[in-house]
Amino acid sequence: MTVADGPAGDVLMYVLGEFDKRVEDLDADADDWGYANRPIVGGTATSNHASATAVDANATRHPLAARGTFSGAQVAEIHRILSEVDNVVRWGGDYTGRKDEMHFEINAPYSRVAAVAARLNGGTPSPPSPGPGGHATVRRGSTGADVALVQRYLGLTADGVFGADTEAAVKRYQSAQGLSVDGIVGAATWGRINDGLSGDDPGNGGDDPSPEEPATTLKRGSTGPAVTALQSRLNAWFPAYSHLKADGVYGAATESVVREFQGRAGLAADGIAGPRTLAALSL
Numbered sequence: 001m002t003v004a005d006g007p008a009g010d011v012l013m014y015v016l017g018e019f020d021k022r023v024e025d026l027d028a029d030a031d032d033w034g035y036a037n038r039p040i041v042g043g044t045a046t047s048n049h050a051s052a053t054a055v056d057a058n059a060t061r062h063p064l065a066a067r068g069t070f071s072g073a074q075v076a077e078i079h080r081i082l083s084e085v086d087n088v089v090r091w092g093g094d095y096t097g098r099k100d101e102m103h104f105e106i107n108a109p110y111s112r113v114a115a116v117a118a119r120l121n122g123g124t125p126s127p128p129s130p131g132p133g134g135h136a137t138v139r140r141g142s143t144g145a146d147v148a149l150v151q152r153y154l155g156l157t158a159d160g161v162f163g164a165d166t167e168a169a170v171k172r173y174q175s176a177q178g179l180s181v182d183g184i185v186g187a188a189t190w191g192r193i194n195d196g197l198s199g200d201d202p203g204n205g206g207d208d209p210s211p212e213e214p215a216t217t218l219k220r221g222s223t224g225p226a227v228t229a230l231q232s233r234l235n236a237w238f239p240a241y242s243h244l245k246a247d248g249v250y251g252a253a254t255e256s257v258v259r260e261f262q263g264r265a266g267l268a269a270d271g272i273a274g275p276r277t278l279a280a281l282s283l
Contacts, residue, residue, distance in 0.1 A: 001034030004052040007117035054105035062102040218273040222250040
């Protein structure tokens with residue numbers, strides 16, 4: 001398929017590659033589509049396909065307007081992949097109206113897409129064998145998308161570089177989870193992180209962090225800059241359903257939008273922005 005030359009195409013090809021490895025085989029049928037100079041089906045607005053910033057994967061298995069064409073586990077994996085690219089790609093299965101589960105499109109400003117592409121292109125030259133969910137074992141000195149995902153999950157700055165701070169945070173997380181404390185994100189630690197990203201970790205999507213976890217919890221009644229940042233991020237990334245006043249007050253409207261995001265992201269929809277929810281939003 002043909003995609004845009006540059007950051008948008010790089011990010012889309014990463015998403016497709018991970019989709020092929022972790023969600024569903026991109027088969028040999030002629031039903032994987034990229035560039036097409038046309039409007040959105042059923043409308044007059046120009047499709048993202050016309051700028052080569054959208055792709056359709058296994059279209060005949062996931063026809064337009066069909067719902068539930070992926071299993072729950074596959075949906076969770078799709079959301080994990082999108083979190084790895086900082087949610088600059090939107091999946092048609094998350095549309096609030098007519099679903100388009102074959103469809104993935106760039107949905108962020110150029111600067112954000114370019115930053116993600118630069119991170120992906122600066123990954124480890126020879127990655128180790130993948131572990132659970134297709135993730136490589138990462139440790140001090142590793143770089144790339146898997147490191148950034150760990151950092152986002154643990155509430156760190158997601159620069160994709162596994163340094164001393166990341167190692168210390170991993171050790172704290174392993175200790176709190178009863179895992180072997182070695183600072184290396186291998187099979188056991190990835191398994192626990194993957195459970196957390198899918199909402200299956202003990203507790204729920206907004207649990208108060210343990211004292212060992214370097215994350216903040218925001219909920220009804222919270223106020224301040226962290227709430228403003230949360231509201232602004234939801235509005236910027238999910239304009240289809242988030243129209244919050246970024247006033248720094250966590251009220252009923254903010255709680256409702258957080259619930260909506262959590263449900264779409266495969267997290268427990270409790271309306272509390274805990275460490276897992278904030279990590280999924282790169283906050």
